[in-house]
Amino acid sequence: MDRSAILRLLHSATSPSASAAKRRIVRFWHHSDYERFLLEWSNFDMPSEDASEAVRHLPSIEAFSLPVTSELLAIAPANGIWMENDPCVSVHATVHKPVAREKGIPWGVQEIKAPLAWSTTTGHRVKVGVIDTGVDFSHPDLKQSLGRGINLLNRGSLPHDDNGHGTHIAGTIAAANQLHGMIGVAPRATVHPVKAFDHNGSAFVSDIVLGIDWCVRSGMDIVNMSFGMKTRSKSLLTAVNNAYNAGVIIVASSGNDGKRKSIDYPARYPQTIAVGATNRLRRIAPFSNRGMHIDVYAPGDKILSSWLRGKYNEMSGTSMATSHVSGAIALLLAHRPGLTPTDIKAVVKRSMLPLRGTKTPRLTGELDVLRMLQAVER
Template structure:
């Protein structure tokens, strides 16, 4: 009888003991913001002297991303060197209204071999091509990047991004880089490109050499419709890994901006623009705010002219606001997805909700706004965002929907304008974008000043 009672009693004891462990000992990802004039040495000493796990410097906002227990947070808030402690929240891609829609549409991805069966490396088809999987395969994460935990943990792990990206598989380069001669009819012009009258604008501007930072999930660096327009690529989740896209979202967004006008696949809004792929979202399409802020800092340091953020969060975090203001003060145009939280009112996500950012909602081929597109007084512009065909992983093409797809249309338009009006200020370009739309008889909380028009934007005085 005594033996039978031992195990339940032991389990009860362990349960009671665990329940008595203070929640304050749970480690959380936070952004530690310092007061002005605190030296780097002082910052590092403070971090080392407390129960913190190192993350990364966020020089743009005089902060450091760390993991720490709640008990330490309470003490540090009393420290004269600390200005505040912000949560390092997750940020998500704004690409679809649901995973179900996302998966169904990505199944229809087309390979380069579907367009040109004789392309080097393409094998003759003896049977129907297997349907591509809805999302990239996930290989085991490398041991040098431990998977973090979102939930609190008594035994904290090193600070890394959520669900750390697996080691990217290298996509073989398309050879040769120069395309074989192709019929002009081989290239498809997506409906959104025609709708915004981009072909008429190309007579005057292709966005030549305008630097566009795409803060997203990376890029398919060998995609034949992108390869000549990729000028930079950085992984902010883990600087030891490549910026190769392991989700597909970043590649799709980049193609909408700057897929080449090369008689191949599709063409982007600004086919002469230069893409800088800043990987801050992982294979799940999510990332941490600290990685976004670091990418924004990089954008300033490397003289980006436009930043595209097809991502968002419902959390209004002061650290993000401060970073956005500094990017604005650096003279960089910022464009962000309004979000896919409609039809609720006042549903625009951050950073799109900030006045320093151009907030973009989605429209369809009939100039209607889909029910899922976020609404709010912060919406500035509408752009094509339903069934948008663009570049995808492994040299593919696919249709996707979301305000994530609408946002790069506006970024591309800004590139067209800047290339045709060099030296024009970011504020001037933003006003021209808003003042030269096609009028759509919808409430401004749905579409802002209207649906964008490339020709009007390029030609405006």
């Protein structure tokens, strides 16, 4: 790859007209080309502070995300460059409504039998990276449950939640305010918020790749991914693979389109644990994607959890189901440290309770914490 091609890409990405170009992830056929691009980029004289934000380095997958015009896209193969879109991804939650403060244990936490396991394990010292919209650091139910995180949208700020979704997920995983508020699945686990999603609940794939990379480098045991998209991304798959090979368990939501044979990415990748949602009747929730790609179902309908400004909200979605599974795996890992992602997935699938109203009860089932703990004793 010659220097002029690199400079054309950088000049185009940082020009005033770049905002009209589509953001793409640029990867290289040869490692030497990546090194050359990295060198040119580090020496490149950015025209403004905004321009420097336009080019994102994704070191874990040896790539860059930047705006690329259609004209430059056409010359990519001749220069040893491989490009794919850097699309927007959305969180997997449907309607939500404020609720009055409700003390005690939410129905989903009870349903998966988490309280029956707390005499054995509470998730102590297990680190859960939550790639989401951030978290409400002042929420009384989360104060004991939060560890260091990162804000990928504004590196100088804490990962504060300006949407609510991330705070809701964190509460189900590890809320710990038994006397005055709610309690989550693994109340002694630590949630590390990774803010990759904006106030609308949207993120670029490149932000998620950076979030996964941070989780791997920061020693997370579990990564909760309550979001998805319809199209596959090689860059996202590479990042998921890197985490999987590093021993990090990735739990991902299947999507809320009510599809019977298809689920969203990254849940569809075999390196993740794909989660569908059930309701109080222990049936698959109508909105949940389902089918052979789902690894386990968990409560996801009308789930009460923490919200912004110390409040509570009821939400539905496969997002909510995913947080129950992340919490359950935290309980299992605290009890049996050292289990690999492959081990965990096998235990989850071996210990499911058959669902009501399904024709293939042996192939699919609902999360059950007690059965999980029993399964590792065998």
